[in-house]
Amino acid sequence: MYELIDAVEELRSAFRKESVGRLRDVSRRCADELGVGEEVDMLPLSITAYVLSKIIQKSRYWDKGTRTRLAKSVGGGLDRCAELLHGGKHEEFRMEIGRVMRDTIEVDDRKNRYVTGLLAKAKLKIAGRLYAQGFSLSRVSELTGADKREVMEYVGKTLMSDLVGKTKTVNERLEHVRRLF
Amino acid sequence: MSGDYSDSHSNSVVCDASSLISLAETCFLPVIHELSQGMRGHFLISDEVKRECIDRPLGMRSHSLTAVRLDAALRNGWIRLAGSADTEAEAGEFVAVANEIFRVGRKPLRILHRGEAEILALAKSLGVGNVLIDERTTRVLVESPAMLGQHFREEFGSRISVDSGRMREFGRMTAGMNIFRSSELLMVAYEKGFFRGFEDMEAKAAEAGLYSIKFAGCSISFEEIEEFCRGIR
Structure with a gap:
């Protein structure tokens, strides 16, 4: 089981090291715990890790001002999250991680060129992962807050249904459907 | 508008939101109209599916067109509301x-x-054995x-x-319970001449339709599409 405190510590470390790979790994592990463990606090952690992994790859992150600002707000915020969890202050942790997530997303939104921002994309990515694992469409929409229609469009363009789900041949399925009409 | 559809025919089809969304997004809702002409029974939706497919997205800029299409399908009787106390x-x-x-x-x-x-x-309580659902988990859970x-x-x-x-x-x-997807509706619609208007591109139109419904989220594989299309080329 992936504990919240472990997730926060690994996220903090991955961000300090500016490691895209490790941030993605944290995002994935948090998403898995969201689905299996139904640990809802994993969602903002997963989103934050994913968004940071994207931001770090962008040239504007490496502007001195942006990098310093993020290090202070996000880095400092994650430090506080760890302290709060160690102190058993769960409610305060929730508020703090929510603030960290918003600060992270705001960095991207400052120069927002797209209708769908990184927050929506992060939720879709997490929802897609959970759907691939075998959670139902409505369930992943409920867990992540991602819109069901958008999850369908997203997963429709993957190979999920090609890897798992062929339970009958086309003709077996059609035999019955033909009789209906 | 909730209906206690007590006279549902056993050949009716209970529809999940996922299939209606796939069909509406790809402009294939008329397939439901065409197929319903020859069926004993109706395409049925619950109040919750109506809320999910029509009422809520009517207020969403990115999805309101789909909602408008489905609302029209409901008003025209292509799909009907159904419910049961159980x-x-x-x-x-x-x-x-x-x-x-x-x-x-x-x-x-x-x-x-x-x-x-x-x-x-809903299907069980209405005594309807046919469920139209595009999402994968429920289908596989029932079938395998x-x-x-x-x-x-x-x-x-x-x-x-x-x-x-x-x-x-x-x-x-x-x-x-017999589960099928919007892709199977398209296949049967092809067999009944739905794509004849495309003339010499009839088979191609059906194939393209199947791919578009897959990309809209229907849980059909490329292999299954190929399997069907081999028989119609």
């Missing part, structure tokens, strides 16, 4: 049983949402829970355990 209780049963079949360690894997459970419950179990083992490793009793119970609850 659906809510039945849906609770479906959720309770389905979400106890698989465990990761000691934690039950809650894979099915009440939304999908209500579709199964062992396949789903195997998939979970690949995803979560040896921590997965299966409650065979619950699996059998779910099988009893869904016995006699």
Whole structure:
């Protein structure tokens, strides 16, 4: 089981090291715990890790001002999250991680060129992962807050249904459907 | 507008939101109209599916066109509202049983949402054996829970355990249900001449339609599309 405190510590470390790979790994592990463990606090952690992994790859992150600002707000915020969890202050942790997530997303939104921002994309990515694992469409929409229609469009363009789900041949399925009409 | 559709024919089809969304997004709702001409029964939706497909997205800029199309289909009688006093209780049963079949360690894997459970419950309470659903998990859970179990083992490793009793119970609850997707509606529509207007591109149009419905989220594989299209080329 992936504990919240472990997730926060690994996220903090991955961000300090500016490691895209490790941030993605944290995002994935948090998403898995969201689905299996139904640990809802994993969602903002997963989103934050994913968004940071994207931001770090962008040239504007490496502007001195942006990098310093993020290090202070996000880095400092994650430090506080760890302290709060160690102190058993769960409610305060929730508020703090929510603030960290918003600060992270705001960095991207400052120069927002797209209708769908990184927050929506992060939720879709997490929802897609959970759907691939075998959670139902409505369930992943409920867990992540991602819109069901958008999850369908997203997963429709993957190979999920090609890897798992062929339970009958086309003709077996059609035999019955033909009789209906 | 909730209907107590007490005269539902056993050849009716209970529709999940996922299929209606796929059909509406790809402009294939007229397939429902065409096929309903020759069926004994109707395409049925629950109040919750109406809320999910029509009422809520009417206020969403990115999805309001789909909602408008589905609203028109409802007004024109292509799809009809249906309900039963037993659906809510039945849906609770479906959720309770389905979400106890698989465990990761000691934690039950809650894979099915009440939304999908209500579709199964509505079908059962109306005595309708046909369920139209594009999303993958519910379909595989009904048709081959062992396949789903195997998939979970690949995803979560040896921590997965299966409650065979619950699996059998779910099988009893869904016995006699025939699940199909919007892709099968398109295939049958092709066989009935829906794509004839494309003349020498008729088969190509059907093939393109199947791909578009897959990309809209219908859980059909490329292999299945190819299998069908080989027979029509």
